[in-house]
Amino acid sequence: MGNGNLTYLLPDLQKAILETLTMLGIGLTTSTLLGGLIGIYLYLWGQERLLKNSFLHFLVGGLVNIIRSFPFVILMIAAGPFARIVVGTTIGPIAATVPLSIAGTAYFARLVELALLDVPRGTIEAAQSMGATLPKIVFSVLLREARAGLILGFTTLSISYLSYSAAAGIIGGGGVGDLAIRYGYYRFQKDIMIVTVIGLVLFVQIIQMLGNTISRRLDKR
Template identity: 55%
Template sequence: MMEKIIAYQSDIWIAIGQTFTMVGFSILAAVIVGLPLGTFLYLSRGGNLYENKWLFFLLDALVNIIRSFPFLLLVVFLIPFTRFVVGTAIGTIAATVPLTIISIAYYARLVEQSLLDVPRGIIEAAISMGATKSQIIFKFLYREARSGLIFGLTTATISFISYSTVMGIVGGGGVGDFAIRYGYQQFETGLMTFTIIMMIIIVQVIQLTGTKISKKLDKRF
């Protein structure tokens, strides 16, 4: 098996780079767009700072629709949109388009859940102290929910890695595509096993790091 690993080491590094490119764009989109979207989902709920049942209904429906799509079908469905955005539907960059869309919806829901866990009394205390709406969001809500937000992002990142393994269908490459093309299709079980073990290690490192940071930020510990 080691001979095969050495022979394909350059391809393995390329595949790892492709996976991290796709996942990196997904994380960036989740934080830049998913965090505000999830925040507005929370704030537009009944009884909250920006209560608006129609806005909540639209945002909630949008997130639910995107998350309801089987990911492989979403990738195929978005091919025309992907081609319009990046000029092609093939390649690693093209693969980031459906990944970023699902990542936004996925993390938005996790953000909403984290904010819902913030005790109502903290918001009421902030209002009684005369805090502005922006101060309530950034100095109270996010501060109290930071542990859950980090843990949610960790969970989301692992899901993004899982999603990235099917992006070979649009030529996105990545570790999953490498395992299928060089391991499964060429009956190189050892090479495929090595790839799987490598992915398990990467996921474990991400999970342990995220959990450690989350616990450090959690005031209950």
């Protein structure tokens, strides 16, 4: 019966994988762009010699912390009305990218800020003494020096996204998680559950190995 389950569900499995990749693609892109921008500004607002602004740092940083404190399942439910406004529905992989993007943006913003904090102040001061503009410092100094840490941060974000996307199946978000819940849990088809879990574990290992490899190659310290 086990092999029969897998053969019969092969089209559903392929669809679930495509839905998961869709969630990852849209969510990671949005979170990387927005979270990266917020993380850079959080860093700049916290630095005396750059764009020191304690109020904005406290306000935006507090908002980031509030979003990060929400359990993802609760955030998915709370973001339902916003998802309906943005994409017109609260069900399906596209709708699931809305709470995924919100959670990922806050998460990656902190990872970016922490990576930039590892850049030696002496390097920044040297660039300032040479008359470098703020955009030049950000793109040619900060992001360049922190690139290894940023890659590791993106790797961590990607792995977290994979687990978030699996949880999206609870509210009909689709994807591999939804398949595992519908067939592996509710219908007690353990072979489906085992295959999906093994697939997710292998995917995580691949992402982590790629991230570690790229980060080591970029780390010039």
